[in-house]
Amino acid sequence: xxxxxxxxxxxxxxxFSVFSAFPSFVFASADSPLAPPDRxxxxxxxxxxxxxxxxxxxxxxxxxxxxxxxxxxxxxPPEAAERLQTALRHFGRAxxxxxxxxxxxxxxxxxxxxxxLLLKEILDRIGLPSAAEMPALSGVAAEGWPPLxxxxxxxxxxxxxRVASGTDEGRWLVSxxxxxxxxxxxxxVKRMPYLPGATVKEGIYEEYLVRPGIFSLHKLMNMLPEWxxxxxxxxxxxxxxxxxLALLLFAGALTAAMRLGRRLGEGRSAVVGGGLKxxxxxxxxxxxxxxxxxxxxxxxxxxxxxxxxxxxxxxVKWLGWSVCIFRLGDFLAELVILSPRIDPESIDASLVKTLxxxxxxxxxxxxxxxxxxxxxxxxxxxLTGFGVAxxxxxxxxxxxxxxxxxxxxxxxxxSVKVGEFCRFGGSSGxxxxxxxxxxxxxxxxxxILSIPNAEFxxxxxxxxxxxxxxxxxxxxxxxxxxxxxxxxxxLASVRDLLHAHPMVCADPVPFVRFENYxxxxxxxxxxAYVKAKRWADRAAIEEDILFHVGKxxxxxxxxxxxxxxxxxxxxxxxxxxxxxxxxxxxVRQWRESGLYPFPETPLERIAExxxxxxxxxxx
Numbered sequence: 001x002x003x004x005x006x007x008x009x010x011x012x013x014x015x016f017s018v019f020s021a022f023p024s025f026v027f028a029s030a031d032s033p034l035a036p037p038d039r040x041x042x043x044x045x046x047x048x049x050x051x052x053x054x055x056x057x058x059x060x061x062x063x064x065x066x067x068x069x070x071x072x073x074x075x076x077p078p079e080a081a082e083r084l085q086t087a088l089r090h091f092g093r094a095x096x097x098x099x100x101x102x103x104x105x106x107x108x109x110x111x112x113x114x115x116x117l118l119l120k121e122i123l124d125r126i127g128l129p130s131a132a133e134m135p136a137l138s139g140v141a142a143e144g145w146p147p148l149x150x151x152x153x154x155x156x157x158x159x160x161x162r163v164a165s166g167t168d169e170g171r172w173l174v175s176x177x178x179x180x181x182x183x184x185x186x187x188x189v190k191r192m193p194y195l196p197g198a199t200v201k202e203g204i205y206e207e208y209l210v211r212p213g214i215f216s217l218h219k220l221m222n223m224l225p226e227w228x229x230x231x232x233x234x235x236x237x238x239x240x241x242x243x244x245l246a247l248l249l250f251a252g253a254l255t256a257a258m259r260l261g262r263r264l265g266e267g268r269s270a271v272v273g274g275g276l277k278x279x280x281x282x283x284x285x286x287x288x289x290x291x292x293x294x295x296x297x298x299x300x301x302x303x304x305x306x307x308x309x310x311x312x313x314x315x316v317k318w319l320g321w322s323v324c325i326f327r328l329g330d331f332l333a334e335l336v337i338l339s340p341r342i343d344p345e346s347i348d349a350s351l352v353k354t355l356x357x358x359x360x361x362x363x364x365x366x367x368x369x370x371x372x373x374x375x376x377x378x379x380x381x382x383l384t385g386f387g388v389a390x391x392x393x394x395x396x397x398x399x400x401x402x403x404x405x406x407x408x409x410x411x412x413x414x415s416v417k418v419g420e421f422c423r424f425g426g427s428s429g430x431x432x433x434x435x436x437x438x439x440x441x442x443x444x445x446x447x448i449l450s451i452p453n454a455e456f457x458x459x460x461x462x463x464x465x466x467x468x469x470x471x472x473x474x475x476x477x478x479x480x481x482x483x484x485x486x487x488x489x490x491l492a493s494v495r496d497l498l499h500a501h502p503m504v505c506a507d508p509v510p511f512v513r514f515e516n517y518x519x520x521x522x523x524x525x526x527x528a529y530v531k532a533k534r535w536a537d538r539a540a541i542e543e544d545i546l547f548h549v550g551k552x553x554x555x556x557x558x559x560x561x562x563x564x565x566x567x568x569x570x571x572x573x574x575x576x577x578x579x580x581x582x583x584x585x586x587v588r589q590w591r592e593s594g595l596y597p598f599p600e601t602p603l604e605r606i607a608e609x610x611x612x613x614x615x616x617x618x619x
Contacts, residue, residue, distance in 0.1 A: 037093045039171040042151040042160040046128055049097040053120050056090030057204075059083045073220070091116065099163070099173040104376030106314045107307050110296055111179070114303075117205045118182040119174065122158070124198040125189045129154050150175075157181060183303075210236040213300030234303050242299040250287045257283045271338065274331035278324055285320030288313040311375060318371025322364040329360020354407060354435075403437045406453030410434055413457075420465035421535070424456070428464070469505050469529045470538040476549060477521030481575050482558040485584040487514060487522060492590075492597040492605075493552040498528050499606050500613040501548075503541045505529040521561030544617055556583050 037048035063076065063083035070077045076084065095112045098119075103111045150161045151172075159175045186205070194202055201207075210229045212221055228238035235243075261276040268276070291313045295301050301309065333356030336342065342352065411434070416422050421430050422441075429441040429449060439456050441449045476494075478487065491512050498510035510528030517523070526549070532538040553560065557579030590596045595605055 037096055039097060039168075039173065042148075042172050043128075045097050045160055045172045045174070046123070046153075049094050049116070049119070050123060050128075052090040052094040052097075053116065056087040056094065059087035059090065061201075063087065074217075097173060098179060099161075099168075099176050100179070101166075102176045104311075104374065106292075106374050106376075107310050110306055110310060115174075115179050115182055117208055118186045119158075121186055121205045122156070122182070122189055124194050125192040126153075126156065127195050127198070156185065158185070208300075209234075209302045210239070211300060213297045217298070234305060235301055239299045239301055243295065243301065246291060246294045246299075250291055254280065254283055254287060271331070271334045274327065274334050277327045278331060281320045281324035281327065283320075285317045285324065288317035288320060292317070314375060315371065318367060318374070322367040322371070325367055326360045326364040329356040329363070332356055354411065402454035403452050406455070406457040407434065407437065407439075409457045410439070410453060415461050416463055420463055422464055423462040424451075424459045464535070465533060467533060470532045472526070472528050472530050472538070472542050472545070474526040474542070474546070475515070476524040476526060476553075477518060477561045478524060478553065479559045479561045479575075480520070480522060482522055482556075483580060483584065485587040486556050486558050486580055487524075488587050488598060489583040490552055490556045490558060491524065492601065493556070494524075494526065494549055495597065495601050496605070496609040497545065497548050497552065497613060498526075499601070500609045500611060501541075501545060502611065502613070502615050503531045504545075505531060518561075520563045541615075544615060547617070548613065555579070 037052060038044040039048065060083070063080040066080035066083065067076045070080065091113075094116050098112065098115055100108050100112050100115075148162065149164075150159055152159045158178045160172050160178075161175045163169055163171050163173060210231065224238055228241075229236050232240065258280045261279050265273040265276045292310055295306060295309045295313070330353070333353045336352050336356075410416070416431050416434075418431050418433060422428065424441075427441075427443060427449070429443040432440040432442050432448070435453075438450045438452050441451065443449055478490070482490075491514060494512045495510070498504050498512065499506075504510055505528070508529060512527070513525050515523045515525040526545075528545075530538055530541045530545075532541055557576040559575075595602055597605055
């Protein structure tokens, strides 16, 4: 049914032509709406072709006459429309006598209608051989004739052949080779006179070339000045004008849509911008489809120029749809990211964008392959070409492919995500974007680093943002004059400080130990985890703890050591013996009371000082 409808639409182009008649051949199949043409032998095929062309010609002539008598301008009267449908049916039957299977689908209608016109013009001039010179109407194996698979019209190169397989198996059709030569054959016989009684009106093909392809434009065409029908470079002047006007409308609408889309998309969200980006390729495809309709149906261009334009705009149409599909992937990815379950700055959002981009690329390639197949390219050839091209691209763009794989590795490992602070390869910074090819990181000096994913995924990545807390590890150097009891008091007090501080984690337990006798100091190690993920928060907490440590050292009567290579003689006030004695006395009381905080701090002492340090400090 679909094929019949397509053929019927193609036959609208013959609404303006008057065809010849062969009244001596009248078959029942010409009157039956459902009967196919007789193609049982070469003679039957040719006679069926002429019968249907003649019947369609008479019907179209009657339709034009009825419409000329009607006052309607664009709508034919019912009687004319009925005769038009009859004509279309007969022209469709005539087209079934040709083998158009090798013609690309997008130009099959145009090729078919020109072919039946050209074949009709040729046969109207050379005629058909007698029944004795042709194989029998009902079969090619009749008495006196050997079994045939091909037969050539005497005196011509027009050849018919018997289809060996497929839906037309056993039927005789005009061969594709003969169809490709019809235009040349017509030019050779163009100046020959028509056979007596072969046609009602001469020049039906030449008239077809300068008439519209839509029957509803019949009267409008008659209103045009006569000079517009003059043929220039194979087309009528009015056809050139119509083509130019259509191209201007197409280009103007596309340019206006692109400018409007850019203007409306300024400052809008990614979703709105992605939706606006779909407009130009959709308009490009719809405009190309409209141009095919204009070229083929309305202004009715003909010949190789028509086929070229139809192929060109068909390619543009499929290219537009492939670009639309490609951009649709990004648009759908942005829609998915709008879900409250997905953080726009998370690695999941980057993964959705990447997968959407890869899926849209695959879909766009499939659309292109379908479009190329509709233009007549072999699907096997297309797939082979894609394979070879893919291999060539993969070899030429190996770093890009490695970066894509590296990006997928980052998504799979989830080692970092957008917004996290990390250290890598001697550098550090905040992740801004994880793309298909590279990862962008803002360094501490606010410069933007773009690192290829293949390289970044190979690095040792330290994700600082995901740590539950931060390690504080400090070494305090005390003067050698510090006594053991002073040192013990300092160690115990600093431990108390860490246990009491609200921003120091209780687990793991913080500790302060006398670590070593240094070259110029007594080395004390302070080790604790503070409740901070951000570097700035950790620095603020460490600052507060160090201020408290300084007060403890001063209160113990000790001081911080400093290395020096300068020898000098000066009066040294020494250490504060009074404060030292107080510290030593407190340590003695610890021993006597059983609360000696070495090697571990008693739980009673921890409970006593817990929460006694204010943070943030008021002083």
